[in-house]
Amino acid sequence: MKRPLLTILAAALISAALGGCQEQKAAPAAAPPADPGLVTVQPEFLPRLKIVPAGEIETAETLRVPARIEVDEQRVARIGAAVTGRVTQIHATLGQRVKRGEALATLHSAELSAAQLAYLKALSQMELQRRAVDRAKLLFASDVIGSAELHKRESELAQAQAEMQAAHGQLGVLGMTGSATAKLAATRAVHSLSSITATLDGAVIERKVTPGQVVQPADALFTVADLSHVWLVAEVPEQQAALVKQGEAAQAEIPALNGKRIEGRLIYVADTVDPGRRTVTVRMDVENPDRLLKPEMLASMLIQGTPQRRLAVPAAAVVREDNKDHVFVRLDERRFRLRPVTLGQESNGHVPVLTGLKPGEAVVTEGAFHLDNERKRKELEG
8 A cells, every 4th residue: 555655646746846847948038138328219309319420520639738837038137246245235126127227236345446446557557658658759759769669668558558458358347337437447436336237127036135145246146037928838748749849829728817728839849858757848938918927827738739630520429428438329210329439639629539430420419418318218217
């Protein structure tokens, strides 16, 4: 009795297992996941889109590099004293506008006094030798002295004249003008005061002197600059140096002036690369009639490259997704795919497409934002 019972139970188990397998085989297969970049729109949505074939246009890459404002080195003077002396009075202050020849400071100089005294001695000696030559000529004419004596007196006069010219030149080196030297010769009055004067019209932008200070001719005491023109100086990476050429138009943005954009021309492109920074120095000349541009202000220089024909799309066609650039490419009348692309720098409302798109492919140029919203909505709906 036990064996038939066991046989019946085994048959029941086998039948149940086979039934389960048949049920598993009968279950439908899972649907493939939806493509998140693919969107299908209704016909009434299409009028909101503008679709054009991707084509080539002339675009010029705009290079943006950090820059700073500097004084025009051709319009700046670093002024010092012509003689060693002690400063007795300062006439110019920082920011003061000065004219060429205007006194900036006065100093007392024993060196100047000694040079004036040497000049007066040489002048007196020359005049003495001139009178001696005049007397010698009269005596020679009267046959009192010979020609040798006359030649001796003329030689002594020539030497005295040379010494006087040397002393006169030394006064010029020490900063005395021709009129001041003529006055010294007329009055024979030695004075020890020397003036430090401006050598161009401009503003005093630096002062490194105080009353009572002893100064040397090598010291730069004042810096005077004409700020009606300034330089905008930038360092261009050597990989992009081919985009800049002397004489080309350029622009700059000044953050300190609410992003004000100014225009000018590149007046200098360095012939060498800075070995430490691997950059090429460029300068842009900028007019500054209102003195709004201050030396050492920070700026951004915008340099327009040479136009080239490139595959490009309107900037409105670009969709940012996951910090990457995309465009919508039409597959058929109602289907569009969001495709990643690599873009260059925008120029005149268009962006060059470096990779990801072929010429002639239909691209959504207007309404891409709305199409992307439609794609995201359907993705959320599953």
